[in-house]
Amino acid sequence: MTVHDVPVTVSTSPRQAASPVFIQVGAVSKSYTARDGNPVVAVDDVSLEIVAGEFVSIVGQSGCGKSTLLSIVAGLLPATRGEVWIEGRLVREPYTKVGIVFQNDLLLDWRTVLGNVLFQFEMRGESPRAFEGRARALVASVGLADFERKHPFELSGGMRQRVALCRALVHDPPLLLMDEPFGALDALTRDQHQVDLQRIWQESRKTVLFVTHSIPEAVFLSDRVIVMTPRPGRVREVLTIDLPRPRTLDIRESQAFAQYVHRVNRLFHQMGVIRA
Numbered sequence: 481m482t483v484h485d486v487p488v489t490v491s492t493s494p495r496q497a498a499s500p501v502f503i504q505v506g507a508v509s510k511s512y513t514a515r516d517g518n519p520v521v522a523v524d525d526v527s528l529e530i531v532a533g534e535f536v537s538i539v540g541q542s543g544c545g546k547s548t549l550l551s552i553v554a555g556l557l558p559a560t561r562g563e564v565w566i567e568g569r570l571v572r573e574p575y576t577k578v579g580i581v582f583q584n585d586l587l588l589d590w591r592t593v594l595g596n597v598l599f600q601f602e603m604r605g606e607s608p609r610a611f612e613g614r615a616r617a618l619v620a621s622v623g624l625a626d627f628e629r630k631h632p633f634e635l636s637g638g639m640r641q642r643v644a645l646c647r648a649l650v651h652d653p654p655l656l657l658m659d660e661p662f663g664a665l666d667a668l669t670r671d672q673h674q675v676d677l678q679r680i681w682q683e684s685r686k687t688v689l690f691v692t693h694s695i696p697e698a699v700f701l702s703d704r705v706i707v708m709t710p711r712p713g714r715v716r717e718v719l720t721i722d723l724p725r726p727r728t729l730d731i732r733e734s735q736a737f738a739q740y741v742h743r744v745n746r747l748f749h750q751m752g753v754i755r756a
Contacts, residue, residue: 499531502655502687503553508562509712510548522548524712525562532654533685537698538706539744541753545713546691547659553689554578554657566655575655576604579648583660585640587632593619594628597646604651611650618646622676638669642676649680656681658690662697671729674700682726699740700727707747717747 505528512520523545530536538546551557553564555574564571587596597615598608608615619628622642632640641661648656662670678701681688692698698705705719721740723731731737748754 499533501529502532502534502567503528503530503689504565505529505549505553506563506565508549508552508559508564510545510552510557511560521712523552523559524714526713526715527562528706528715528718530687530689532687535681535688535690535701535703536706537690537692537702537704538708539692539695539698540708540713541710541748542693543711544708545711546708549713550657550659550689550691554580577653578655578657579651579653581641581644581648581656581658581661583663585632585644587640587643589632592629592631593624593635593643596632596643597650600647600650614652615646615650618650619643621680622646636669638665638673641665641673645677645680649684652684654686656686656688658688660691660693663693670697675729677701678726695741695744696732696737699723699737699744700729700732705740705744707744709751710753716751719743 505526508523508526509521510523512522514520526545526549528536538549540546548557552559553566553571553575555564555571566575588599591599594612594615597619598611601608601611616625616628619625622645624639624642624646627635627639632643635643645661662673665673674697681701690698690701699721702721705721707716707719708714709716719740723734723736723740745754
């Protein structure tokens with residue numbers, strides 16, 4: 481059997497049809513004015529529906545508007561046209577029931593691991609002391625129980641990113657937005673983080689929107705993968721990933737996994753993003 485013999489499901493609708501729609505992106509476009517005064521369209525007419533508890537990844541080349549779209553969903557950037565709705569409410573300002581993880585961990589070097597995780601509550605005007613138990617449990621769940629009193633400069637890059645994930649989750653948000661969170665990690669550490677993130681997601685069933693340049697990473701983690709065109713970013717195709725969970729790293733050796741990766745690669749070839 482070759483990778484071409486394995487069926488790939490292509491869809492534009494959420495796979496978990498019984499779940500309510502959590503995020504609705506309606507014909508969203510975002511334009512900027514460049515330094516030379518000319519308009520630049522980053523995202524063009526993007527429409528999506530993501531159901532509650534779904535893990536959705538966005539893949540595309542640099543500059544295609546992935547991070548811009550994520551910021552619009554979070555309410556950190558206004559759309560030029562179109563609307564975003566979360567839990568049936570129009571997003572007009574920064575959405576607060578969200579955890580965000582960036583490629584740069586943005587930890588405060590003068591605060592301890594526990595202090596960085598609890599900083600989430602200080603920013604929200606709440607007493608961090610009331611949430612220490614939850615913070616400690618989260619830190620322990622990612623293997624950092626012995627590092628609570630360490631400072632970020634005493635940690636590896638992978639450990640720092642685990643702290644950033646704990647900070648994003650400590651207030652138990654229903655939505656997690658992740659922008660290339662593992663992009664700066666070495667291959668082995670990245671593999672472990674993917675497995676850990678899958679475990680955390682399966683335990684919590686948060687809605688996750690995950691931006692990555694890595695096609696295998698998107699396939700491994702996701703229920704659906706959104707393939708973006710080069711700028712201006714549009715949705716070229718949405719693939720439903722029909723692979724059993726929990727997924728182990730061994731699944732990457734399967735014919736079905738290879739077919740999904742091949743399908744996305746072929747789309748990028750067709751768009752001229754990847755040239756032979």
